[in-house]
Amino acid sequence: MLLAIIVIHFLFSSVALKTINASDPKRPNIVWIISEDNSKHYLNHFDSTGTPTPAIESLARAGVTFDHAFSCSPVCSVARTTLITGCYAPRIGTAYHRAFEPAMMPAGIKMFPVYLRDSGYYTTNNSKKDYNVRPGPKVWDESSRKANWKNRPSDETPFFHVQTIKTSHESSLHPEHPDADKPLVTDPASITLQPYFPDTPLMRKTVARYHDLITSVDQQVGDIIQDLKNAGELENTFVFYFGDHGGVLPRSKGYVFESGLHVPLVIRIPANFTDTVDRERGSRVDGFVEFVDFGPTTLNLAGIEIPERVDGKAFLGKQMVASEVDQRDEAFGHADRFDEKYDVVRSLRVGQWKYIRNFEPFYPNGMYSEYRYKMIAMQQWQSLHTQEKLTPIQDAFFQPKLPEALYDLDADPHETVNLANDPAHQQTLLRMRDRLNERLVGMPDLGFVPEAYLVEDAMTDPVTFGRRNQDQIKRFIETANLQLLDWEDAKPKVITAIYDQDPLVRLWGLVAATSFGVEAKEISKDVEKRLVDLEPLVVIRAVEYFASLRSKSETSLKDPLPFLYRSLQRSISEPEALRVLNTAVFVRDHCGTDGDDRLDIDPRQLQTLPEVGKSKWVKKRIAYLSRSR
Template sequence: MIPSMFRVAICSLAILCVAPIVAQAQPSPSTAKASSRPNIVWIMSEDNSKHYLKHFDETGVETPAIEALAAHGVTFDRAFSNAPVCSTARTTLITGCYGPRIGTQFHRKTEPATLPQGVEMFPAWLRQSGYYTTNSSKEDYNAKKRMQPWDDSSRKASWKNRPSADTPFFHVVTFADSHEGRLHFGVDALQKPTDFDQATVSLQPYFPDTQVFRHTAAFYRDRMSIIDEKVSGVIDQLSQAGELENTFVFYFGDHGGVLPRGKGYIYESGLHVPLVVRVPDNYRKLVDREIGSRTNGFVSFIDFAPTVLHLAGIRLDKAGPIDGKAFLGPRIESADVDSRETAFGYADRMDEKYDLVRSIRVGDWKLIRCFESFQPDAMWADYRYEMLAYQQWRARYHTGKLNDVQSQFFKPRPPELLFNLADDPDEVNNLAGDPAHGDRLTELRTKLTAHLKQTNDLGFLTEASMLKVLDAPVENGKRMSEEIASYINTVNIAVMPWDQASEALLSAINSGDMLQRYWALVAASSIAASNHSANRDMAADDTFVKLLRRRTLDTEPLVASRAAQLAAILRIEDPRPTFQRALKLSQSPTEALQIFNMVRHVNALAGNPYPMGSKLFQLPFNPDPKGLIQQHLDHLDQP
């Protein structure tokens, strides 16, 4: 029986997220008969950005099955995952919420978040309205289920098992043939031929032109050909069952990747995904688009849940407690979608590697804010460096065999990266320091900062602190909104002119608020790593140095460790005693994990005079022998 009324979540988002409120939703009278509603199928391929399909990029491989979907539907040339890695991206898809707003932005999760009131994993609403929902079979969510979203979520899950032929279905299938792990081959594999011609493969300018990279890039395009065959198989099943013209079929990548500098990074290679939607003949009237058309209107993963609900005939109010906006369905005008031009991205911890990066893209302009910019993109992560291409890239950097563009990945980043994607699609020419683009930088910085504050971005609590509010992350974020905004202001001292920043830094480093001290030290480290004159001034300023040394004795392990890290960047004090003390005092494995990230960063500094091995450190707990902390310890002992 279909309930007469239930709650669903959706909010209207134009450029910046608005304050969420709860919405009412119910099946409209015209959709009372289940058989009158379309089926919906999602086909996801893992870890691939749009750059490897010729339908989206001339350097990609031909994908006839995906191109056939597009010919009978709509191509979205500007579709984005909001996060560049599986669990965060998939949690965004299933909730329609920005991860940092609901506490689901870390990969792999330490603890799952509790969903906000009024928000469910959206297939649960489809189930309540009479849909049969199946998932084959990857979930990988960073939040706790409340209502059950799936009738079946397993390798055997299939829409064919629905209770009757009249039951509409929502089915998700994920193909792993393009997953990062497929590129974890040994040197012997380089002798095997690839279907895609390695001599004609296009390499991004930040890669060295070597056999390893050519083979890897060609082999990955071969994987996309396999994905295309799998897509064809799904379409054949729907056609043979007589359901193809009753079914909206979405094909998309579950985030970007997977060559180096893709997965895990919020460059376009990590966020810009392929998306086509096949429109069924029997529901053609639901879509205000020409069949076979393309749009440059921006859509992102927060928008997928409301789009499916809208296509399913679930009437939605104008605003609600999730963050997306439908891009297909009744009363969704193509002109409205075509005019959308803004997308936000986020990257936090990926496995054992911590980072805090946020982005905004408006049209062809993109700003990436690297809050821990003193760390290079190349910070070690065990799984990532199993790829030969990563290994060779790193080795060639350390032997001086890379040019300036190819070396960027291994050097500290500027706090702000501004790119004009129309001229620089590979994001290698940072315009943030160019006075000619000062107004554009200010505009995007203002919009991004407003978004972070309006969404009460929980990344600014640190993961260890965030775990304390995961019982009600959105409510706690609202309660702490002023504090979170103040932490954002403090870490943004890093983008101020140095003559204005120094006094603000001294005040914040001396604050009674632990996180104010923490973010002030992070800002100071970003300044010291990117501004040689500021680095020199800090190291020569007795008042600053005395305060910094006082902070290395801070009772808060994370604050003391950040102070030790800054002291190492400035080369004014051995950080090892502070790291040793902080780890002994660490209050949780999560806190210790972040401290080890700082240890690893210092250990990797060019000309590091403070070498560290695992025997230097004692912990107040036994780390998981197969866990992320142990990965840090093991790597400290490697040459």
């Protein structure tokens, strides 16, 4: 009996000791304030043409401003998945917006709030999650519109709270929004328009409305700061303010331009924890930080060990030397599918230089996506393109892209002057190209495997799938990169690729062929064989080749539409059907000539699609293609 009492006393003493250690020494609280859909360009604190944001500026005076903070993806679910995992989405299979099949978390890591929660933090999220990955162990003590750090079990419990401000979301500029007709505070005449926008009253009104929304966001940030101050917690709390990616005006959300990736980031340093940070309050940082780094930084501030298998690196907190962070100068970006629109694009920024690799360059940026085109200003921009009333810089959004783009952001912050073909910058181009390829192969980047394949074979363990197929993925990237060669050098390799036993090598070989346009007409007999390929996703790439040539008056070539319809009927999954319909939109809207040779899609061919393919995104594509153009 005495022994039992001693054992019980020891156990209770251990529990008590553990509880004391969990709160001693005192650990900081951490709050993330995330505003939806806004790049750094609309805040005066970051850009002289932006709106004054006194509350955010007050955070900066007591903290640190990061002048080079980047979302890795320009769309919500992918960006937020990157934040919560600390991993690059193309490596872990989460790069498609609103995934058909959420991926499993990579082995050996958890969503980072789990580590905080396990360490005694009270974790709350209000309230957007939007993850493309299955959460795994319990992440939040509460995640809802009522979630609040004030609900923690005791005043001594440290907390991590995420507050999403929806005011600036893309939907706020749609005509059906309740505030659509609210009087403007910002004078449209005072707006500095980007050079790629048409200067119309509607565009000015739309941008002015967005400036008003930023003012409202700032007021809400101020309310959160005041709440912490009233509770006596402000000087115990690191407060992050940042945008979840760029947006929402046209050519931002969904695109890897700076307007889509470069976000505002300010972190307030609490007075009670200034000794844990190697930064002066009120300072600005030039070093580059990415969304993969935000979770590791939060763990570091909380004194929690960072998992080895994440991609990100902490940039603030104990053991973080400011000079090391200041030297970081590289940011990776990617865009795959957002909503129903597919396009494989990768970007790399190094210092002042921005390199964009368009792996499907024949797809214009302005290719239709239903949610994007709800904005009236976007509709007007497209209408002015149709009427041929745009300048070349304004019209570029609706034209085929070049495979590569190189921008000097110091001289050209809006990325309108492509230096990729400028002999004076060839060394920079080659250096950026090689570095991006090194990163894509090293991940490996699962974006070179069609989403339909990933859903079928990879989502239970995308990282292992990538490692197991790393050599094959490298072949896909090398095949896609044939489009960077001169045609005569590329031709024999393209022909070999489109006869390859691997269907995805054939697929990327056809993409390369289409990228060359009329130069590749001479291999049309080889490409024609792929119109009857066993793989529907290979067939549609041959369809794109022939449709693109017909748009260049090569109307004597094979009519590709019957093979497009056949591929649609043979689709066996929703992502496969959606990929076929992406080609259908490209063919109808951007290929063919006027008159009898115009490539119109027959709506009757779309109505017999197998039931397996009728997801939300598929239905949107069918509805759009069924309308007269």
